[in-house]
Amino acid sequence: MAQESMTVHLKVWRQSGPEDEGEFRTYTQEDVNPDMSFLELLDVINEDLIKSGEDPIEFDSDCREGICGTCGCVVNGQAHGPERGTTVCQLHMRVFRHGETIVVEPWRADGFPVIKDLVVDRTALDRIIAAGGYVSVKTGPKPDANSLKIPKPRADAAFDAAACIGCGACVAACPNASASLFTGAKISHLAMLPQGKAESTRRAKRMVEQMDEEGFGACSNIGECEAACPKEISIDVIARMRREYLKSMFTSH
Amino acid sequence: MIPLSRALESSIGRKFVMSISGIALVLFVIVHLLGNLTLLVPDGGVAFNKYAAAFEDLGPFLYVIEMGLLAVILIHIFWGVTVTLKNRAARKKAYKEGIKTKGGPSNMTLLSANMIFSGIFLGIFIVVHLWHFRVRKVTEAGKIYVEGQEMTNLYGLVVEAFQHPGWVAFYMAAGLVLGFHLRHGFWSAFQSVGAMKPEWSGAINAIGMFIAVLLAIGFLGIPLYLFLM
Ligand code: HEM
Numbered sequence: 007m008a009q010e011s012m013t014v015h016l017k018v019w020r021q022s023g024p025e026d027e028g029e030f031r032t033y034t035q036e037d038v039n040p041d042m043s044f045l046e047l048l049d050v051i052n053e054d055l056i057k058s059g060e061d062p063i064e065f066d067s068d069c070r071e072g073i074c075g076t077c078g079c080v081v082n083g084q085a086h087g088p089e090r091g092t093t094v095c096q097l098h099m100r101v102f103r104h105g106e107t108i109v110v111e112p113w114r115a116d117g118f119p120v121i122k123d124l125v126v127d128r129t130a131l132d133r134i135i136a137a138g139g140y141v142s143v144k145t146g147p148k149p150d151a152n153s154l155k156i157p158k159p160r161a162d163a164a165f166d167a168a169a170c171i172g173c174g175a176c177v178a179a180c181p182n183a184s185a186s187l188f189t190g191a192k193i194s195h196l197a198m199l200p201q202g203k204a205e206s207t208r209r210a211k212r213m214v215e216q217m218d219e220e221g222f223g224a225c226s227n228i229g230e231c232e233a234a235c236p237k238e239i240s241i242d243v244i245a246r247m248r249r250e251y252l253k254s255m256f257t258s259h
Numbered sequence: 260m261i262p263l264s265r266a267l268e269s270s271i272g273r274k275f276v277m278s279i280s281g282i283a284l285v286l287f288v289i290v291h292l293l294g295n296l297t298l299l300v301p302d303g304g305v306a307f308n309k310y311a312a313a314f315e316d317l318g319p320f321l322y323v324i325e326m327g328l329l330a331v332i333l334i335h336i337f338w339g340v341t342v343t344l345k346n347r348a349a350r351k352k353a354y355k356e357g358i359k360t361k362g363g364p365s366n367m368t369l370l371s372a373n374m375i376f377s378g379i380f381l382g383i384f385i386v387v388h389l390w391h392f393r394v395r396k397v398t399e400a401g402k403i404y405v406e407g408q409e410m411t412n413l414y415g416l417v418v419e420a421f422q423h424p425g426w427v428a429f430y431m432a433a434g435l436v437l438g439f440h441l442r443h444g445f446w447s448a449f450q451s452v453g454a455m456k457p458e459w460s461g462a463i464n465a466i467g468m469f470i471a472v473l474l475a476i477g478f479l480g481i482p483l484y485l486f487l488m
């Protein structure tokens with residue numbers, strides 16, 4: 007059942023570099039196939055921009071199947087657009103109306119400085135991981151299957167937290183630009199598994215300190231991050247991060 | 260180990276302080292409301308004046324309690340303001356076209372996103388309220404004899420105040436704003452100290468709603484009742 011093609015107006019943030027003030031510019035695109043993805047719309051608009059000698063709209067993407075966490079922008083005031091559990095590369099034009107003006111802005115947070123147009127610098131998240139989001143003990147060769155027993159609910163919960171793709175939508179959607187969901191997801195993922203448990207309090211301390219240092223806000227428990235997360239990670243990971251951090255106040259490593 | 264001073268500087272430590280001071284204030288406010296219910300006893304104020312006199316009987320210990328309470332309020336306000344300022348500073352360049360909730364599990368509402376404004380209103384209320392009844396209890400309240408004993412007629416002061424529609428409206432507004440603050444605040448306080456599991460979240464949220472509504476009705480109902488009487 008092919009839908010009719012549509013016309014949309016794209017009001018998109020253009021900023022030539024980190025120091026540029028930036029401004030919105032509006033592009034009208036006709037003959038938009040409702041089945042194309044939002045990033046494909048940007049591709050189409052960019053082809054015309056390139057042909058007319060203008061700078062194309064810069065944006066990040068890689069897998070285009072919602073698993074790598076490279077893409078991300080705020081569409082109509084919502085991180086990754088209106089659909090829940092979706093990255094912007096998996097957002098399709100059929101969710102928009104014919105003739106609609108779609109507003110596109112980059113992630114906005116002091117921890118995510120704009121590089122160009124919709125591209126922001128998310129290396130702050132890498133530094134949070136580097137501060138402790140790993141297991142440092144040498145675990146030796148692969149153990150026998152099922153020699154490490156992990157109850158199924160726990161394995162599931164750890165996996166849910168591990169689903170984070172590091173896109174930064176939680177920071178973008180949070181009124182405080184807090185990276186608590188991202189940091190909490192990694193702390194929880196590792197704290198719930200035996201390999202990661204040994205270092206969980208030290209990890210929490212280091213990662214939280216790095217998170218604060220990067221200039222992200224504190225969590226006000228508003229939970230917009232969970233609604234924006236393409237992997238629908240629960241703010242339960244934030245409660246767990248806090249428990250691990252508080253524990254680290256009383257333990258000796 | 261994290262040194263205490265460093266822990267209190269961290270984003271998690273700050274919210275820990277907010278949470279503990281907030282819960283302490285909730286407990287105080289519940290006890291305060293229960294005590295104030297004696298205003299509703301139709302005995303010309305005997306029950307309320309006796310209740311108030313019981314505090315006077317504590318002597319200097321009353322000051323210790325009052326100073327402790329004041330400290331908790333000041334801590335909550337100081338941390339509330341500094342946390343909010345830091346959070347604002349985390350996004351100095353705001354979204355030009357604003358941000359819209361995605362719904363679903365989000366708790367983003369006008370109430371949860373504006374805790375600082377309901378808080379500031381409550382802070383102003385506390386100052387006015389302390390002058391209105393705590394200071395004027397000493398400077399303006401008359402004496403009354405109850406069962407042969409001399410007592411401060413705090414009841415008279417309160418009832419007189421609530422003959423004025425302006426005061427009634429102000430106190431009713433404060434009751435409502437307290438409910439607004441706690442609608443998000445109660446649940447939030449548990450999440451802030453990590454005392455939360457996904458299985459509990461619904462129940463704690465519902466208890467928070469219940470407490471918020473009950474406190475709002477109680478605190479806005481008493482002045483209204485005294486006005487209409
Ligand atoms: C009767 C008075 C008050 C009570 C019972 C109360 C209670 C609470 C509670 C339980 C919380 C949740 C704490 C958490 O999320 O960890 C809270 C949060 C908050 N309170 Fe109050 N509060 C009162 C007065 C005030 C005042 C006077 C202010 C400031 C001017 C204030 C500012 C705040 C702010 C800004 C938050 C949110 C902090 C955040 O989530 O980032 N509150 N309050």
Ligand code: FES
Binds near residue numbers: 078095
């Ligand atoms: S491009 Fe990989 S998640 Fe969108």
